[in-house]
Amino acid sequence: MAITVRLLDAPMNPGAMIGPFTNAHPGLGGVCTFVGEVRGGEGAEALELLHYARMTLPGMEALAERANTRFGLMGLLMLHRTGVMYPGEPVVLVSAAALHRRAAIDAVDFCMDHLKAESWFWKREQRGGEWHWIEPRADDYAALARWQSPQA
Amino acid sequence: MTVTLVFLGKLADLAGAAEREVSAPLDWPQLLAALEPGLQSAIAADTTRIAVDGVLLADKTALHAAAGSEVAFLPPVSGG
Numbered sequence: 095m096a097i098t099v100r101l102l103d104a105p106m107n108p109g110a111m112i113g114p115f116t117n118a119h120p121g122l123g124g125v126c127t128f129v130g131e132v133r134g135g136e137g138a139e140a141l142e143l144l145h146y147a148r149m150t151l152p153g154m155e156a157l158a159e160r161a162n163t164r165f166g167l168m169g170l171l172m173l174h175r176t177g178v179m180y181p182g183e184p185v186v187l188v189s190a191a192a193l194h195r196r197a198a199i200d201a202v203d204f205c206m207d208h209l210k211a212e213s214w215f216w217k218r219e220q221r222g223g224e225w226h227w228i229e230p231r232a233d234d235y236a237a238l239a240r241w242q243s244p245q246a
Numbered sequence: 247m248t249v250t251l252v253f254l255g256k257l258a259d260l261a262g263a264a265e266r267e268v269s270a271p272l273d274w275p276q277l278l279a280a281l282e283p284g285l286q287s288a289i290a291a292d293t294t295r296i297a298v299d300g301v302l303l304a305d306k307t308a309l310h311a312a313a314g315s316e317v318a319f320l321p322p323v324s325g326g
Contacts, residue, residue, distance in 0.1 A: 144254070144255060146252070146254050146318060146320070148297075148299075148300040148316070148318070149297060149300050149318070149320075152300070210324075211323070212323065213323060214254075214320065214323060215323055215324065216254060216255030216256070216321065216323060216324060217324040218256075227255065227256040227259075227324075228324045229322065229324065230322045230323060230324045234324075
């Protein structure tokens with residue numbers, strides 16, 4: 095079992111991360127990977143993600159432990175960018191390895207919902223040369239509520 | 247001795263800086279008195295959380311920060 099959680103302040107290459115992660119877990123039944131990128135084509139020129147060093151990474155580590163306990167994973171990789179990014183650049187990568195498909199898929203979904211709505215990141219977008227803060231969306235909280243069953 | 251205030255996300259824009267030093271010790275009424283009105287209402291808003299030395303307060307009005315501590319103001323998040 096290996097949990098790897100990192101904050102990265104430089105561009106990442108998801109393809110280069112997933113192969114070694116998969117190879118590190120022989121005997122797995124399934125790997126699920128989600129990569130979130132900076133959306134292009136809606137007038138956004140850049141995205142900046144800010145964090146609070148004292149709490150952001152510890153919070154992500156606690157989230158990874160919760161996902162591992164809840165879904166009985168073989169391995170979990172959670173990488174999140176900080177700093178300024180441009181359309182097409184990866185922002186977040188979550189990959190889970192498990193004996194069975196459902197655990198891997200659900201663990202990634204669980205981690206993403208919690209990264210979006212509960213982790214200590216603040217996002218702003220540059221449009222027309224001006225920076226605008228992105229407010230949380232009701233959808234993000236609704237997504238989180240899906241996991242608040244008795245075992246959450 | 248002082249307490250360090252850390253303004254996160256858009257609160258840093260409102261404060262005009264990411265950090266500020268105020269005199270210690272610091273409780274909730276003293277904090278509010280130390281802030282300009284716009285910042286004061288943003289920090290008093292229900293959606294803004296407070297952490298002291300990396301630990302979230304369940305009730306921010308129970309704030310009690312000693313000299314050398316770091317008080318962070320955390321507006322609603324938007325990550326991922």
